[in-house]
Amino acid sequence: MKRFLFALGLLLASPAWANQFADWSAIIVAGDNKAHSGAPSQVFDNARRDLAKTFTGLGFSPANIEQFSLNPDATAQETGTGNIANGLWDLVKRAPGGCLVYFTSHGTPDGIVVGGSVVPPARMQSVIDNACGSRPSVVVMSACFSGQFVPALAEANRVVITAARPDRTSFGCGELNQYTYFDDCFLRAVPLVGDFAALGSKVQECVAFREQQTGAKPPSEPQVSVGAAVGTTMRWK
Helix, strand or coil, X not given: CHHHHHHHHHHHHHHHHHCCCCCXXXXXXXXXXXXXXXXXXXXXXXXXXXXXXXXXXXXXXXXHEEEEEXXXXXXXXXXXXXXXXXXXXXXXXXXXXXXXXXXXXCEECCEEEECCEEECHHHHHHHHHHHHCXXXXXXXXXXXXXXXXXXXXXXXXXXXXXXXXXXXXXXXXXXXXXXXXXXHHHHHHHHHCCEHHHHHHHHHHHHHHHHHHHCCCCXXXXXXXXXXXXXXXXXXX
């Protein structure tokens, strides 16, 4: 009987986790369309498209996911700081449960490349704070030097994951790469964990292993901040 009740409890719990993100807003931004060499590259758009599929699989509603690209199509709007800020604001109005923000692009010591601009941490903080406020939130910055965003974006209600330390580059943004190392590891790590709070450390492990395999130096050292109030608000299993 106890075994039956335990199994029944799992069955009853599963739909709740499956619907955890149904009323969350999500934006996924491919900030550039070139490799580090300057040659055309799909590396950021590849991640954008597959991240959208991954988040849908976690229970995010496709209607509440907005994508942005320098190669806009039926699935993505034009990348631009105004479009992104307005898009997130509008999404949160109809899907106020929480926020997921994922940028994948090149980075500089001053910020992250978004279209023809470099967006600094203070500007990113303003956009996210304005739209997401105290809602549970996940912010992922996949770029060189992206650890600089952690002090500006870390909050008690947020998980913040970045591809590198503030003073380090990340790897894998060549014209022949399918994904950057970090984006690849993020996609690989999602099925291995059950919540965003645990995801960051798994991505760190993956990136470190990949860099050791390929001899990429110095190590990028992705950064992770898990807010004290995150709790169980970000689980998918």
